[in-house]
Amino acid sequence: KQEVTQIPAALSVPEGENLVLNCSFTDSAIYNLQWFRQDPGKGLTSLLLIQSSQREQTSGRLNASLDKSSGRSTLYIAASQPGDSATYLCADPRHGNNRLAFGKGNQVVVIP
Amino acid sequence: GAVVSQHPSRVICKSGTSVKIECRSLDFQATTMFWYRQFPKQSLMLMATSNEGSKATYEQGVEKDKFLINHASLTLSTLTVTSAHPEDSSFYICSARRFQGVYNEQFFGPGTRLTVL
Numbered sequence: 193k194q195e196v197t198q199i200p201a202a203l204s205v206p207e208g209e210n211l212v213l214n215c216s217f218t219d220s221a222i223y224n225l226q227w228f229r230q231d232p233g234k235g236l237t238s239l240l241l242i243q244s245s246q247r248e249q250t251s252g253r254l255n256a257s258l259d260k261s262s263g264r265s266t267l268y269i270a271a272s273q274p275g276d277s278a279t280y281l282c283a284d285p286r287h288g289n290n291r292l293a294f295g296k297g298n299q300v301v302v303i304p
Numbered sequence: 305g306a307v308v309s310q311h312p313s314r315v316i317c318k319s320g321t322s323v324k325i326e327c328r329s330l331d332f333q334a335t336t337m338f339w340y341r342q343f344p345k346q347s348l349m350l351m352a353t354s355n356e357g358s359k360a361t362y363e364q365g366v367e368k369d370k371f372l373i374n375h376a377s378l379t380l381s382t383l384t385v386t387s388a389h390p391e392d393s394s395f396y397i398c399s400a401r402r403f404q405g406v407y408n409e410q411f412f413g414p415g416t417r418l419t420v421l
Contacts, residue, residue, distance in 0.1 A: 226409070235310070235397050236348075236412035281347065292338070292399075292410060296347040 194219045194284055196295035204301040211269035213298040215282035218263070225258045225265050228281045230297070236281065240267075272302045307331055308400050310413035317388055318421055324384045325416045327398030333378035334400035338410065339371070342395040354381040388420045 195218040205211060215225075223244050228236040240249045240256040242265070248257040253270040265282055279299045283292040307330040317323050327337055335356045340348040352373055353361040360373035372384040381400075385392055395417055399410040 235414040241409050294347045
């Protein structure tokens, strides 16, 4: 059974600092890796999807890397803004049936 | 593109009643949808996989007679919580899988907050 750990569970940073969020898996046989954002009381917004053949993906201030050999992914958010405050979830869509295994998330607060 | 809606967004019901939640993919067809439950400060827990035209596949520990799933079309799946009890109060989120060549991406609905009194 895939278990996903996200560190740190929660963090607060002043506006403008870069954010580094870590995600690790017990089963390193990862097919794709997806990062999501969840605002309080809301659903999930897909941020980045890293395919099995890729090592990283970038979208604006967001960059996600994937190291399959160590079963780790890192999400970088550059020059954080108060609007980045949310919970960030990583998930491993199991190859073949796409059942997502989620971590508990990184709860981020960006202080103006 | 890739928008998933849920209805209702919030529902309060009395214990013993049944509640139906709809999940729709608005601009793509989804042969597979997923239903999740999320308790406060917890991650999403997959309840079941909903396949168009066939029976849903439930995760271990999820009662299929309690949580009825119907995936009647390529854009609609429904979750019915039967004889709801206070312990069923939770945030229910659906997702729809969009197939794009060799990989699939899931898109999530905004969630439904269920409160059972």
